[in-house]
Every structure is written in C-alpha cells, then in structure tokens.
Amino acid sequence: MKNAPLLKIEDLRTYFYSRSKQAFIRSVDGVNLEIRRGETLGVVGESGSGKSITALSVLGLISGGPGVIAGKILFGSNGEQKDLLDGLEGYVKIGREQNRIMQVSKDVLGWERRSDEVMRTIRGGEIAMIFQNPKASLNPFTPVGKQITEAIRLHTKITDAQEAAERAIYWLKRVKIDSPALRFDNYPFGLSGGMCQRAMIAMALACEPALLIADEPTTGLDATIQSKIVDLLAELKSELGTTTMLISHDISVISRLSDSVVVMYGGTVVEYGPVRDILTASISSKHPYTSALLASIPGEEHVRDKVALQAIEGDVLDTINIPAGCRFYARCNRVTPKIRENCERREPDLREIAPGHRARCWLYFD
Numbered sequence: 001m002k003n004a005p006l007l008k009i010e011d012l013r014t015y016f017y018s019r020s021k022q023a024f025i026r027s028v029d030g031v032n033l034e035i036r037r038g039e040t041l042g043v044v045g046e047s048g049s050g051k052s053i054t055a056l057s058v059l060g061l062i063s064g065g066p067g068v069i070a071g072k073i074l075f076g077s078n079g080e081q082k083d084l085l086d087g088l089e090g091y092v093k094i095g096r097e098q099n100r101i102m103q104v105s106k107d108v109l110g111w112e113r114r115s116d117e118v119m120r121t122i123r124g125g126e127i128a129m130i131f132q133n134p135k136a137s138l139n140p141f142t143p144v145g146k147q148i149t150e151a152i153r154l155h156t157k158i159t160d161a162q163e164a165a166e167r168a169i170y171w172l173k174r175v176k177i178d179s180p181a182l183r184f185d186n187y188p189f190g191l192s193g194g195m196c197q198r199a200m201i202a203m204a205l206a207c208e209p210a211l212l213i214a215d216e217p218t219t220g221l222d223a224t225i226q227s228k229i230v231d232l233l234a235e236l237k238s239e240l241g242t243t244t245m246l247i248s249h250d251i252s253v254i255s256r257l258s259d260s261v262v263v264m265y266g267g268t269v270v271e272y273g274p275v276r277d278i279l280t281a282s283i284s285s286k287h288p289y290t291s292a293l294l295a296s297i298p299g300e301e302h303v304r305d306k307v308a309l310q311a312i313e314g315d316v317l318d319t320i321n322i323p324a325g326c327r328f329y330a331r332c333n334r335v336t337p338k339i340r341e342n343c344e345r346r347e348p349d350l351r352e353i354a355p356g357h358r359a360r361c362w363l364y365f366d
C-alpha cells in the first residue's frame with residue numbers, strides 16, 4: 001500500500017453526447033496513468049486533447065449527462081485504495097462493438113448521487129485543485145482570508161476560528177502575498193490576477209491535500225506574472241513535495257516542474273515517462289506528436305525576431321469521428337511504407353519502448 005501509486009487511472013472514458021450530431025464526443029477515450037507519492041506528473045497536449053476532462057473526472061466534477069462512463073480511478077485515501085468510480089457502473093449500461101463504446105444509457109440522478117457520496121470527503125480536502133481562472137474560482141462575495149479560513153476549518157483538524165485565521169495568514173505569507181494581514185480582508189475583485197492565483201494556491205495547500213491538481217495554473221496571466229507563479233510553484237514543490245497533477249499546454253511550465261510526463265492527443269495518452277526522456281529535444285525516440293510539440297516551441301531567436309511559430313500542421317482530432325488506426329495518422333510526417341498499413345488501420349497500444357518510457361506508435365514495434 002505504501003508503495004502503491006497515490007493515483008492510478010485505468011482505461012478512463014468520459015464521453016459527452018452531442019444531440020445535434022447524434023454522436024459521442026470522446027473527450028477522454030482510454031486514459032491510463034499513475035502518480036507516485038511526492039511526484040509531480042505533468043499532463044501536456046494541445047487544447048482539446050482531454051486534459052481538463054481527465055482532471056474533472058478524477059474530481060467527480062463531470063455532471064451526470066453521459067459523463068464518466070468507464071474505467072477505474074484508484075486513489076490512496078486514509079491507508080486504503082478506493083476506486084472513485086466504485087458503484088457507478090450500476091447506473092450505466094454500455095454497448096460495445098469491437099471494444100468501442102457505441103451506446104450508453106444512464107440513470108443520471110442515481111449516478112450523480114453516488115458520485116457525490118464517494119467524492120464528498122475527498123474533493124477539496126484529500127484532493128485540492130487550482131484552476132486557470134482564479135477570479136472565477138474564488139467566491140466574489142467573501143474576503144479571500146475568510147475563504148481560506150473556512151477551507152481550513154472544513155478540511156483540516158483545525159476547527160477553532162482564530163487558529164484557522166492565523167493559519168490562513170501563514171499560507172498567504174507562504175505564497176508571498178505582500179502584506180498578508182491586510183490582504184486577508186480583500187475581496188477577490190480587489191486583487192490582481194496574479195494575487196488571486198496566489199490566494200487560490202494558498203487555499204488549496206492550506207487544506208493539506210494528499211493530491212493537488214493544477215489545471216493551467218499560469219494560463220491567462222501576463223507573461224511576467226506567469227513566470228513568477230512558476231517560480232512559486234517550483235519553490236513550494238521543493239519545500240512541501242506535494243503530490244501534484246500539473247496540467248498545461250505550455251511545455252516550458254511542464255518541463256520545469258514535472259518529474260514524469262503524460263502527452264495526450266485526441267483523448268488518449270500517446271507518450272508517458274520521465275520528463276528527461278520525453279521533453280529533451282535531443283533524445284530521438286519519441287512519439288511523432290511529442291516531437292512536433294517540441295518543434296513548435298518558439299526558440300529564443302523566434303521571440304527576438306518575432307518570426308511566426310511553427311505550429312503543428314493539421315487540425316486537432318475530431319473526437320466524434322475517431323479513425324480506426326492511429327489517432328495522429330492524418331498529421332504524422334514519420335509514417336514509413338513498412339508501417340503505413342498498420343498506422344492507417346490499427347490503433348497502436350501504449351507500450352514500453354525503454355525502461356519506464358511508453359509510447360503509442362508503430363515506429364517502435366515490429
């Protein structure tokens with residue numbers, strides 16, 4: 001149990017149903033990953049690849065609808081491993097054809113009630129979160145210090161109001177908010193975007209979570225503030241070592257803060273392993289999508305000369321019409337005649353290509 005990963009996701013599938021198209025949007029379509037205690041796992045991929053929906057599925061924040069429909073989310077909670085989707089399968093009926101889910105019927109109310117029951121003690125406490133838009137995530141009608149105080153009283157052993165307020169000020173200091181005792185009484189609208197994000201980080205960490213999920217914590221902030229927030233997260237990582245799932249489309253943020261990386265494309269994991277194997281440009285054994293992502297990072301000369309970035313050619317995958325073969329086939333520039341038929345017709349598995357390094361690509365299998 002001690003060595004078991006804190007979070008292990010197995011074959012997670014979260015679909016939405018598009019009434020107008022009468023088809024499933026396969027937002028998360030077979031995700032496998034795990035996070036060991038003390039580790040920061042980076043999740044990277046273009047917008048629309050299913051990163052946020054994976055995180056929201058873990059948090060039980062996908063509303064009934066079709067929502068999470070299959071898989072396991074194993075979480076080490078109070079010394080035992082719990083499946084956060086436990087008991088939900090009774091509320092969903094799935095029709096499969098050749099391992100693809102073609103039909104879903106669901107008792108939405110029963111499903112939501114069961115999900116809330118499982119998640120009530122976990123969300124916000126054992127698993128805390130930071131989102132992209134901190135102003136929208138904070139309650140606009142309550143001073144930030146009070147919000148943090150309430151979170152502490154709700155999720156930690158500290159129940160005394162005065163003691164919790166002192167602890168909130170400690171956390172405001174810890175995230176380097178200037179004049180924390182004064183800021184305590186500020187409403188979110190009185191704080192800058194960067195300060196609101198610091199307050200959100202303080203609130204999340206003050207609950208002493210076993211797992212922190214940070215979804216695009218720097219996106220939407222000014223560039224200089226972004227780099228300060230990344231510095232803060234790096235500092236907190238080395239001081240606290242909180243197990244973290246860090247989601248970002250920004251490779252530089254992921255490579256600075258992560259120990260391991262998951263690269264997502266079209267709702268699934270295409271590459272997974274230690275950060276140095278995956279995000280170091282000079283290592284050649286990589287999934288073609290990861291190589292393309294790395295090639296799309298602006299170099300210093302691009303920034304200096306304002307040269308247009310080399311974006312990855314082609315459109316992100318339409319997760320309604322997932323092709324039979326490799327999801328990246330339509331945009332891949334590394335298909336060889338030897339593997340073309342496989343690439344076109346058969347989806348590769350996520351397989352180990354070096355110790356601890358997995359990729360979903362026919363280039364690496366016979």
Ligand SMILES: Nc1ncnc2c1ncn2[C@@H]1O[C@H](COP(=O)(O)OP(=O)(O)O)[C@@H](O)[C@H]1O
Pocket residue numbers: 016017025026027045046047048049050051052053054319
């Ligand atoms: N409520 C929803 N209804 C229908 N489709 C959705 C919904 N939420 C997300 N999606 C779709 O799921 C896919 C994955 O979304 P998301 O996980 O937010 O991507 P990412 O975080 O990687 O940018 C996208 O194609 C998005 O349009």
Ligand code: SF4
Pocket residue numbers: 287288289326327328329330332333334335336339343348360361362363
């Ligand atoms: S399996 Fe084929 S199409 Fe897919 S990424 Fe690898 S080489 Fe490209």
Ligand SMILES: [Mg+2]
Pocket residue numbers: 051052053215216
């Ligand atoms: Mg997102």
